[in-house]
Amino acid sequence: MRKKINPYLYLIPALLVMGVITFYPMGFQLWMSFTNYGIRNLRFDAPPPDWVGLANYVRILTTNLGLGNFSFWRVLGFNLFWAFSNVIIHVTLGIMIAVVLNTAGLWFKRIYRVIYILPIVIPQIIVANVFRNMFDPDWGAINQGLALIGSLFGLSPDLFHIRWIAQLGYPISGIPLTLSYFALLITNIWLGWPFMTIVATGALQSIPHELYGAADIDGASGLQKFWRITLPLIRPAMVPAAVYGLVVTFNLFTLIYFLSGGGPLRETEILLTVAFRLVNEQRLYGLAAAFSVYIFFVLLGLTLLTNYITRATESYEI
């Protein structure tokens, strides 16, 4: 028997580095979350912060943290709704477009494929900032484009000074979502569906043609073939992709911070944008640490939930 290499030897560099810059800070952060660590404790020779027990945790759940119009539960609820509403649309659109793109005999497939990949390869920070300008009420390309289309129907261009980002109130009565949510949704649909289309296309191409031939012989309609053959067979690929998309969307700091800034009146704030504000604007490091601990548990819950969903759908029988 040949001498085995020591696996720990291979692990040492990574563990050393992670120990110092990942695990130690995380432990330190847990300690911070029980203190009132603030800007006055930052100095090199500053006194240590006071131990405040669970005060930070209570404060996050019960007050507005000095942010104004902030409620932890509303932000959490919005964050979850944001993630799920996006991913449902991404997956649906992604599959539909992939099916069309996969139609035998469709012209210009290659050109479409190259164009459809573009939203994936452009850095999100650029997309968010460009869309921020596009949603400008007076000079933005969205309102100008709408005005152009409206003019075909004889509508005055003055109608199209929609204040996408700043408009207060809910455009659909009874549903507490601001116009800025829809601006974010539109942008993130633009960003999100191509990934799902790529995954779905890969899965579609692995479905043998014979299946459809067999279904044709049995006299199945196009819709029946989609529900009975296509969907079940691409499902194993789509579920992990959807889970991945869900977590990414849940944490989509860049888009929201740059596009809506969490506004108006914190209506589109997510957990991460609030966490960044607590550090960057409020400079309440102890409080921010406690907030991050909450984020950890929320994400843990989300991960366990998605694992459960993935397992539950894995045992799906055709």
Next chain:
Amino acid sequence: MSDNSSTSFVTRLAKRFKAKPSSSRRLGLGPQLLLQLIMFTIAASVMYPLLWVISLSLDPRNILRPTELRLIPPGATLENYRQVFIQPTPNPVSLSELALNSFSLSIGTAIVSVLIGVFAAYAFSRRRFAGRQALMISVLAVLMLPAIATLPALFVLLNRVQISIGEIQFNLRNSLWGVSLAVLSGLLPFAIWNLKGYLDTIPKDLEEAALIDGCTRNQAFFRVTLPLAVPALAVTGFLGFMATWSEFAISWQFLTNPKDFTLAMGLYNMVGQFAGSVSWSRFSAMAILFALPVSVVYLYLQKYIVSGLAIGGVKG
């Protein structure tokens, strides 16, 4: 995985029907035109923002705000790009300084994360040892946590590393080195996990063949597995590069000296609350210069990346 059940189902069906090579049914002209309309509309919606930015960036009037939609503005010019190159933001830094900062930060963290990560990934992928499960779960747990969620502690801790020798004041937090460490803290677990996913797909047989031929375990790793993993290293490194290239939260929180600023911070200086006077033409030129290099490389690599995400990133 349900893959197995579905493939056996597929083979059964395929056998039963022994179908002729599927004569790709020809699409009638009517459906063809309808689908073309749909596909073209989608393509147009994807291109609309991009064309808008390109058009703005070429506008010679250096317009503060655009008033009309035009693909090629009259008298298109590259003047905005020249301006952006010289001084993109009100801060006295040139684009090349910003770009160099971004590039050093991104390339440094990407290379270090991959070099350290591949060894750990190999240990996780090939060896069974005490504590493996616990270590892998802790790597995953860190991976789950976004960078912003560890920002308070990293900021406070790195801020403690201050050296002052006479005139020289050095604060680790307020330097690109500090940002690198904070970025690496999130990038390394990602690299380990992603590379483990790739290494899992490289057959063990190859290494075993090398062992039979008289290689030691270490040689088998360095001469067989590592060379095979080079594409994976490149893709993982690029993903790390890309993430750091557009990283904003950490650098914005850490850095105060404009000479250290990154491109993402420069971009924010052009659109943030104090940038009312920066023309959209110039912002657009900056956005294109920011995105173009990484986007082109991404476009070239995306085939590997998406399949890689399906293997390493998702299958967790």
